[in-house]
Structure formats: C-alpha cells, structure tokens
Amino acid sequence: MSASVVVVGAGYAGVMAANRIRSRSEDTRVIVVNPRPAFVERIRLHQLVTGSSDATIPFERVLHPGLELRVGTVERIDAKDNTIALSDGELLRYDHLVYAVGSTDRRDHIPGASEHAFSVSELEQAHLLRLRLRALPRPLAVTVIGGGLTGIETAAELAENDPEIAVTLVSDTPVAQTLPPRTRRKILTTLAALGVTVTEGDRVAEIAEGKVTLADGRILQSDCTVLATSFAFPDLARRSGLEVDAEGRLLVDATLTSLGAPSIVGAGDAVAGPPDELGHLRMSCQAALPMGAHAADTVLARLGGTEPTPLSLGFVGQCISLGRRRGAFQPTRADDSPAWPAITGRVGALVKEQVCATTVQFMTKQATRGAYRWRRGPR
C-alpha cells in the first residue's frame, strides 16, 4: 500500500512541501488540509487593504494536480495513533505529517488591541481593515503600530494610496532597526515624502475607540489603528501534546523532525529549530519556502529508507515595498546580516515585485518539477 502524507497548512511552507513530495514520489498519497479554499499570498496582504492585489490565488494554480485538498481546520494531531481530527469530525490517518500552520497576529500585549485594532496579518483581518477604511469619512487619522517591515509597508501603502489619510507610524524601537543606517535613512526619507509621521521610541500603552495612548501619557487621535507588532502562533501543536517552545511553536531538530514525534516534520513560521543550527532563521516567506522543501526531503528520505540530513539555509536579502512606486532591497549575507548597499527607489520597487512573483513560481513550477534550490546556511 502506498504511504500517505498529510500536510497541515497550505501557506508557503506547506504548498512547497506538498508539491515537492508529490512530484518526487508519485506513489505517495499527499493530502493537504487548509481552512481557506484559496492560497493566501500573505506577503501581499497590505496591498489587499488598498486594492492593488486581492492576495489570493486559486489552489488549482498552486498545487500539484496529483494532490488531494481538504478544506478544513485540524483540531488535533494524535502522534501516537498517527491520526488527525478535523473540525468537521473527519479523522485522517498519516504515515508522515508536515506541520506548517504559520503564524497570526498577537493581541495580548497591548490593552484594547483585541477590541479596537485592525491588522494585515491574515486574509480576513486585511479585508476587515479595507472595509473599515472605505467606510470612514475623510480626512482620516490612521495609526500603524510597529516599526518592523510589515508596519513600514502598511504605513507606506496607505499613505501613498490616499492623501486624505494621515498616517502615523509608532514604534518603540528605531524603525527598520535590522537594516543598516543608510537603508534606514532612505526608508525614513521615503516615508516622510509619502506624508507618514514617524515616532520612534514610543511604546503604546493602550488602544481605544478613536485614540491610542502612549506610555508617557500622550494621546494620538486615531480613527483606525493597525497592529503590526509581533506574531503569535496557532496552538495546535501545544494542544496536541507535542513538544513546543514557550510561544507554542513546534520544536524540531536540524532535519526539521518534531522532538518526540518522528513521523512529524515542521516548516515555516510555526516551528522553532535548535538555536545553534537554525537560530538565524527570521520568520519569513524567504525561510518558509526552503524549510518546506527541506521538510519534504526529510519525509522523502524516510520513505526511501535513508537518513534525513540537517537543513542548511541562508538568506539572500530583505525586501520592503514603500507603496507601489518605491521600495528597498537590502542584500544580506547568509546569516541575514546586511551585505552591500541597498537598491532603493523605483528599482527597489521593481525588485520587490519580482521577488513576490518568483516566490509563487518557486513553490509551484519549480517545486512541481522538483527543481527548487536555495542558498546554503552560514555554517
């Protein structure tokens, strides 16, 4: 009887893993379980808010035709019985399982965030934000909280798209702090040119209807507040009794195999590897794709009776869109530290758009041909 592999989560990591397994092992039955009936291009969700992309692609265009798709949510993984339970009551058996459930936004760290903040972290949240912004009368004050790449991209997108939106970007750290000073200056100059007010070193103490209160007591009027701070993780692994870190990410070894559950491998945002081997991995689609491919290789090795190898993964760059007409591409070393000067301005925007497009090609055309390769890691 042919082996069966269940892939839980059809984001970047899950689609890559499923396509690669199916294309390299035609006898293997591969079932993909995902709550939404279409692939979500999370890296374009800030574009969905302004309408320059709908950030979804039909699964027929993304998944290998030999795969089976179940639209549903996995409620529990039983690693002893090798079964999963879906929320509609269906039970599926697996020989190998790929855990690739991604991440979501975190709301427990700022009072009022759950009730009053919007986000671009997930499809439904981005749609809600789009509807809210369309409904509010102009002129309008929007506060984006978080000076990382998602916050910057969201602030720039909103400001460029509608000059009647006054965008304030609030960050408790320097904006784009992972980038070198020259790239940061360029980003700050572009944000200023788009009309975004940036406040650095300000912690948000509370979000309420119509306002944001900073830790020093200042109040910002905010008709709409967007959270772009840290990510949280689905608690599927934790509630299934698998080994997880303090944040609920599945703990894996360097082959991406779950600690304590050898028939489960993990990939993407939802897993944490050994710090000395995989500690440099930033949560990103850039890491999720090769992790998905390597998770597939680990499963394929076990199916073929060979020993899986440790993942070696290096970064290439950091890409930031600053609206539709400007952007920045910061080349990095394999360990994600900045290498050469960034490409910025219009060319930076073209590079970013090209990266978004090739990301989909990597996990579809290249993965289904089994041809996908990636940069090796720093060690």
Ligand SMILES: Cc1cc2nc3c(=O)[nH]c(=O)nc-3n(C[C@H](O)[C@H](O)[C@H](O)COP(=O)(O)OP(=O)(O)OC[C@H]3O[C@@H](n4cnc5c(N)ncnc54)[C@H](O)[C@@H]3O)c2cc1C
């Ligand atoms: C606005 C925005 C812009 C970004 N820009 C970039 C960028 O430019 N470059 C970059 O590298 N990264 C970027 N990122 C980060 C990137 O999107 C994530 O790191 C990436 O999506 C992680 O891929 P993943 O496959 O692990 O998870 P995801 O893409 O989140 O996919 C996880 C999938 O699992 C499904 N799932 C969850 N729970 C279950 C369950 N119980 N049962 C079944 N399925 C489940 C989810 O619905 C989802 O489909 C951006 C993120 C955002 C929000």
